[in-house]
């Protein structure tokens with residue numbers, strides 16, 4: 001009772017069945033949760049990660065685990081990848097990709113506004129290790145092109161990006177990166193594999209925070225990297241086994257359970273987000289709404305061409321956002337004032353411009369002006385959940401009025 005072929009199946013079927021195998025001993029229909037750190041073997045197995053192959057038996061859960069392996073196979077199939085590795089968090093996955101592919105003297109081109117953890121890791125940790133980092137607005141391909149150097153080994157996009165929901169052209173960036181023999185890595189967390197399959201558009205590696213849409217319920221942290229067998233074989237030995245950011249099998253199991261409803265959830269996230277985006281756009285206290293599914297989004301056409309779903313992330317701007325944030329903390333009834341995103345619960349948080357610029361993005365000159373022009377002193381990042389959209393509109397309307 002394992003899918004014999006996956007290429008002829010739809011996303012709803014794959015999200016439920018792909019990668020899962022009923023337990024051979026019990027016949028259990030649901031995947032079994034194997035909470036064992038070590039495995040009894042009946043032959044000598046090398047103690048070195050360097051000798052790890054895809055045929056190796058289970059030895060130790062930091063190398064591989066039967067529950068985690070089912071999650072990895074499901075993710076690989078949804079991302080149309082040869083292979084996938086799950087990590088303890090999105091940051092563990094991102095750090096694994098960046099550290100294992102970049103060495104002293106190499107050069108990285110990266111989105112200049114993105115997840116703050118990634119931004120700080122690139123600007124602080126990678127540069128400390130002697131890796132050159134050029135942050136650019138990757139939503140314009142010419143900026144990537146102009147940043148490329150002879151020693152550029154990787155281009156890193158986040159699309160849609162935190163918090164301005166800029167869209168980067170994955171196919172165009174892949175062509176530029178590959179012309180220089182550089183890899184293209186895409187953090188596709190805001191899109192999910194339901195919206196975009198970056199590998200099919202030319203990317204080499206796709207990173208997700210499984211903590212967000214893929215797990216979907218705000219109860220388990222995880223991360224993943226998908227790509228070719230060749231790239232991921234090396235990544236497993238170095239980054240998973242030796243850096244050690246291994247996911248708990250329990251979290252892998254929870255995330256796999258969440259994934260069964262990913263296509264249904266994404267459809268509802270999009271439907272609710274469009275309703276809220278239109279409500280906000282019409283509201284006289286709201287100065288600006290950024291949502292890739294709105295015709296007013298500066299890159300709506302690109303979003304249409306590379307996203308099958310506009311996801312559930314909205315950023316909006318009002319006058320006096322700090323005062324509104326204080327009212328939200330006191331008065332919201334349904335929406336949680338909290339960081340993170342992609343959960344069934346709606347979440348909202350004020351992303352203050354000075355804080356992001358000083359601590360994470362460190363923009364200057366024209367790029368800083370462009371950021372302030374879009375974000376003012378801060379944008380509210382709204383992760384639209386799966387509640388009734390009328391209730392979300394009532395909740396937001398009350399604090400806005």
Ligand SMILES: *Cc1c(COP(=O)(O)O)cnc(C)c1O
Pocket residue numbers: 089090091092094115117118158162187189190208209210211212221222223
């Ligand atoms: C949350 C997030 C991360 C980091 O993931 P964690 O699971 O929190 O470590 C990376 N990239 C993006 C776009 C994110 O939203």
